[in-house]
Every structure is written in C-alpha cells, then in structure tokens.
Amino acid sequence: MSDNTNKLFKIALLLIISSAIIVFLVAISNIVKLIIIAALLAYVLDPLASFLESRGMNRTTATISIFLLLIAVVGIAYVLLLPVLSEEISTLKEGFSSEKADLVISRFENFLVSNLSFLGVKELNLLDRMHGITSSIGDWMVTHVLDAASILVSIILIPFIVFFLMKDGRQFKKEFVSIVPNRYFEFSLYLLHKINIQVGNYLRGQVLDATIVGLLATGALWLLGVKYFLIIGVFAGMANIIPYFGPITGATIAVIVSVLQTGDFHLASYVVIAFIIIKLFDDTIILPMVMSKSVHISPLTVLLAIMIGGQLFGILGMLLSIPVAGFIKVIVHESITNYRRYRVV
C-alpha cells in the first residue's frame, strides 16, 4: 500500500513539475523560439565543425571559420538577391494589376455564379478579394519578414546562441548528464545517442532537401518567366520541410501566380510539369539519400503534429513539429522498450 502511495506521489510530483515547466516555457515562448531555432542551426552545422576538427582545427577555430563562411554567403546573397526580393515584395504589396489577371478572375467568377446559382452563389467580388489578399501578403511580409526590430534581435541573438552551442555543446551535454541520477545516467546517454542519430539525421536531411528543392523550384520558375520566382521558390523549399502539404502548397501558389500573370493556363501547365519533375526527383533521388537513417513517423502522426504545432506556434510551429514529434517518438519508444529494466516511474 505504501509502495502504491509512494508511486502515486512520484507521478503527481512529476506531472506538477512538467506542467510548471510547460507553463514557464509558454510564458517565455519568444525566447524559446529563438533558442529552438539556434539549437536546430547548431545541430545542422555540427557535422561541418566536426569535419573541420578532423582536418586538424580545434573546435573554436572550426566554429569561427564556419561563421566567417556563413557571413560571406549571407553577404553575397544580400547583395545579389535583396534588390530582386524587395522589388518582388513591393510589387506584391501593390497587388496584381494585370488586366489579364482581372479577366481570368472575372471569367472564373462568372463561371461560378452561373453554375452554382442553385447553391445560392450570387456576387462573390473575387477581384476585390484577390487584390486584398495579394496586398495583405505584401503587407504581412513587410511587417513580419522585413520587420527591422525583429530582424535585428534575431541577427544578434541567434548567431550568438548558435556560436556558443557549437563551441561548447559537448560541455553543455556533459553538464546536463552529470545532474542525472546514477540509476538513469546510462539510459539518458543512450536516449541522447538515439535522438542524435535519428532526429539529427532527419533535421540535416530535411535542411539539405529543402535547400535543393528550393533552388530547383527557383531555377525552374525563373526559366519559365514566372513573376515572384524568388519568393515562391524560397517558399516552396521551406514548405517542403512539411511533408505531404508543403510541396502541394508551393506548387499551388506558383500555379495561381502564373495563371494571374498570363491570363490563361498555358504557363501554369509548364509550372505543374516543372513541380512534378522536381517532386519525382526529390522522392526518387534526394530523399532516399538524405533520409535513409532517420526516424520514421507515420502519416497520421505527421498530420497531428503539424496541426498541433501550427495551433501553438504558427508557421514556425508547423516547421518544427516533425522533428519534435521524432524526438518524442524516440523517447517514448526507447522508454517503453526499456521500461521493465529501468522502472522509469
């Protein structure tokens, strides 16, 4: 009886502490977001630092070298891409002003009204709504993506955290493990080892995959002469991180823009073909290479994780939901497998 009471007390204490931690993390969610992004970046860049170490550099020099390389890449991208990107955003902010686009939307509206009148569809004002949506996307990008204050905070804080996580990550891990009681010490290291292998491979694979898909999409849209090719290409690459929905969303936006740009489906059909080729290339060549050793998550779990992530933290939450789901899956799977041996609770 006393054993059961003791067990219940332990479970209650564990639940109270976990709830307090969750409440605290939600209260400081902005800082948590920055730390999570920094930790993921450090995690993705870690193999590069280890590679430089294997070439004879010490950890600090390797980390500094990677930072210098990143500054050079960002600087070049800033000089080359910022004029194109800011022009695209400002034209997007003004909304679509193409006569052809207006014609397509009006035709589409007439089609809907004439065919769906039995459902009570009368005036839709699609044209006004479309102009409203495109200009609000532009406004959103100006206020959120190009918000000077948040960029400044992120530009200073994220690299700062990434630098120290990369340089002293092993020491942090050692310090963390040192506070684990002897009984769970080896198991906690085993869990960290499994998480590092499975989730680490997943994250690095996804980043590499998103970069390749983003570059291919940008290149294809540029060759086809689609407006806002850079924004759509970058978006398609990032959206690719979200399984199932991401690639479809990226392609849908590109198709809508191409229809509005030309007023017919000629360019849109090429865009669809381009995205199908990219998707096939991604599924048959890139993904098997980069994701072979990573954690497997079922489609239903992916769907639920994306919905919960999106509900809690918006787009960032959706992007982070899959690695977090992988992280939880490894912990739950290994804990259940070893439950009897370690009697975790």
Next chain:
Amino acid sequence: MINMWENIFKFRQKHADDTDKILLNIPVFKNLNHHDLRAIKRILHQREYRTNEVIFNQGDVGLGMYIIMRGEVEIICNPGRHMLAELQDGDFFGELALLDEAPRSATAVAKKPCVLLCFFKPELLDIINRNPKLGGKILFRLAWTIGERLKSTNEKIRELCFQKKNDE
C-alpha cells in the same frame, strides 16, 4: 596566502596525475601521448556510487566501459547471483559495450564507495569522427584488449577440457 594557492594547484596537479596514471594503465588508452590523453579526459564522465549501489543491471542496454578510480566493484551473474569478479582501483569493465548494443551480460555493484570514470560509445564515435588518428589508436587498443580476453578465454576452455579428460 601563497602557500594556500600552491596547495590548491598541487592538489589539482595530483588529481590530474592520478587520472593520467590510471588511464595509461588501461590497455585501451596505453601509450597515448599527453595531448591525446587530455582529449580523452575531456569526454569522460565521472560518477560517484555509494556502497551496494547498482552501476548497471544484467540485461540493461550497455553503452560503454567503466574505469575504477577509487573503490571496489563486484560483477555478479544471474541467476543465483554468482560472483564473477571483484575489481579494484585501476580496473575496468564493460568495454564490450563500446562495440555493440547487446544487453549487459552481468550486474555491476559498488562494494565500497566508488569513483568511476565512464567512457561511452557516442563519445568514441565522436572521437573517431573528428580525430580519426586518435580514434584509430583507441580502436586498435580496444581490438587488442578484446583479442587478449579471447586468448585468455580459449586458454581457460582448454584447461577445462584437459581437466575433464583427466577426470574421465
């Protein structure tokens, strides 16, 4: 005042020397130079165990080896809690777990208060990845150690067979 600082540094020096001495006596780290030894010491975990505290249980997932800095450890095999070995300062155990993830083949219990150094597989893999030369040295020494254990086991089996034949 100077004496106090001298004493502090002397203590740290002594502690460092003790660790170096113990590590250099472990076959896996034998013949490592000062620089390599420092790299190894950075990745080792130090743990303290009370008397009768279980270090690991038979059947647990094994992740690496333990080196006894101070204290005594009993290796027990179930069923029957049959004692396989009693280990002391400078001895080591569990090195096979550096190579595979098979469950521990015996239970290790602290017989006296112990200070152990732990060297685990993730750290070994990390060393191989970022310092292949040192990783190669450790793997070579690990293979040598396991080879020695195999020779010793073969010897024991031969002796047992010989004894059995004589008994017959």
